[in-house]
Amino acid sequence: MNTEQGILEERAYFLSVINTFKSYRDLSYKRVQHKEKCMGSLPSHHKKWLVKYNEDLQKLKEGIDKNAEFIPLVLKHAYTMFDNVYSNMDISQMEQEVRTLVDGLDKVQSVFKQLMRDWSSLGAAERNQCYQPIIEEILRIFPEQTYDRENIKVLVPGAGLGRLAFEIASRGFKCQGNEFNLFMLIVSFYVLNLCQNEDEFLIYPWIHQYCNNHCVNDQLTTARFPDVKPMPSVEGNFSMTAGDFLEVYTTKDEWDCVATCFFIDCAPNVVQFIETIYDILKPGGIWINLGPLLYHYSDARNEKSIEPSFKVICEVIRKVGFQINKCETGVKTKYCQNPNSMLQYEYDSVFFICKKKDNLEENGDV
Numbered sequence: 419m420n421t422e423q424g425i426l427e428e429r430a431y432f433l434s435v436i437n438t439f440k441s442y443r444d445l446s447y448k449r450v451q452h453k454e455k456c457m458g459s460l461p462s463h464h465k466k467w468l469v470k471y472n473e474d475l476q477k478l479k480e481g482i483d484k485n486a487e488f489i490p491l492v493l494k495h496a497y498t499m500f501d502n503v504y505s506n507m508d509i510s511q512m513e514q515e516v517r518t519l520v521d522g523l524d525k526v527q528s529v530f531k532q533l534m535r536d537w538s539s540l541g542a543a544e545r546n547q548c549y550q551p552i553i554e555e556i557l558r559i560f561p562e563q564t565y566d567r568e569n570i571k572v573l574v575p576g577a578g579l580g581r582l583a584f585e586i587a588s589r590g591f592k593c594q595g596n597e598f599n600l601f602m603l604i605v606s607f608y609v610l611n612l613c614q615n616e617d618e619f620l621i622y623p624w625i626h627q628y629c630n631n632h633c634v635n636d637q638l639t640t641a642r643f644p645d646v647k648p649m650p651s652v653e654g655n656f657s658m659t660a661g662d663f664l665e666v667y668t669t670k671d672e673w674d675c676v677a678t679c680f681f682i683d684c685a686p687n688v689v690q691f692i693e694t695i696y697d698i699l700k701p702g703g704i705w706i707n708l709g710p711l712l713y714h715y716s717d718a719r720n721e722k723s724i725e726p727s728f729k730v731i732c733e734v735i736r737k738v739g740f741q742i743n744k745c746e747t748g749v750k751t752k753y754c755q756n757p758n759s760m761l762q763y764e765y766d767s768v769f770f771i772c773k774k775k776d777n778l779e780e781n782g783d784v
């Protein structure tokens with residue numbers, strides 16, 4: 419969006435994200451205070467029996483404070499991260515005019531959970547399930563003996579906080595992550611460029627998970643990050659882009675490999691994602707995908723969402739022009755899961771590898 423109106427809208431949105439980050443502590447406290455209020459309205463003998471619960475609520479505030487400590491550090495650099503586009507606006511005036519976002523607390527909290535998944539030792543089990551199979555296939559398909567990996571271009575759309583893309587770049591590939599969520603982008607910029615030491619920060623990823631706790635310590639489960647120092651080991655090989663995958667990637671035949679993890683179900687129309695992945699791959703290029711089909715727009719009103727089954731998706735993949743070389747179902751995977759919670763979500767994900775047929779290859783199925 420390059421019109422003046424568009425630029426103003428983008429800035430206003432950027433500032434509302436900043437304001438939402440800033441309001442994290444207040445919004446989080448409000449939830450706890452609401453529970454205190456509920457307690458206050460209970461009969462006095464219930465209050466007496468719930469003394470421990472009241473103490474637990476106080477402990478949650480400490481966790482919230484700890485999470486909130488990280489936010490100003492991140493925001494300090496947010497204004498300069500997009501080539502200084504936002505650095506010289508009249509921020510103070512605009513910030514006052516702009517509100518926080520609806521569901522803002524959930525948006526900030528999901529970044530804390532993603533920090534656990536992508537950049538903590540606690541998230542290693544999830545990364546082994548979700549990222550490792552993709553990485554192993556990339557290494558197998560592009561062996562060092564045959565390929566100059568520096569010239570193999572891998573794209574990771576829906577990169578979250580960038581760990582998968584970072585891991586691929588660490589193995590010598592030229593890798594780019596793409597992400598459109600500003601909350602993720604602002605935090606990943608900090609982690610990838612400015613974190614100084616391993617396990618520098620402590621967070622409470624599930625401080626807002628009020629249900630299914632055996633004891634308050636489940637809610638107070640902590641994670642340290644980053645488990646590795648991200649930079650400067652892969653500088654040059656690694657980059658992140660901001661924006662909608664469908665809008666940013668329009669150049670045909672550019673990428674050797676596209677790796678998607680827990681991503682394709684983020685589209686209202688998954689076919690558009692598949693078609694774009696096909697278009698941007700070089701002939702002979704590879705698409706590796708792992709994840710479920712938890713169609714994110716399925717219940718969203720005012721969205722034209724379609725939710726084809728995996729069987730239908732496979733048909734589409736072939737019709738678009740891919741050859742499916744590997745296809746597994748039932749791959750056990752978790753997503754930002756609190757290991758201590760009574761509720762454990764586990765996906766039987768699909769894992770497949772497709773090849774964009776070379777111009778010379780016939781356009782039939784494998």
Ligand SMILES: C[S@@+](CC[C@H](N)C(=O)[O-])C[C@H]1O[C@@H](n2cnc3c(N)ncnc32)[C@H](O)[C@@H]1O
Pocket residue numbers: 535548575576577578579596597598599602661662663664679680681684685
């Ligand atoms: C479910 S998360 C998965 C993140 C990461 N790949 C992982 O496995 O942990 C999906 C990510 O894709 C991003 N995303 C969704 N639609 C996108 C789009 N059209 N363009 C770029 N990013 C998108 C979301 O903001 C979110 O960070």
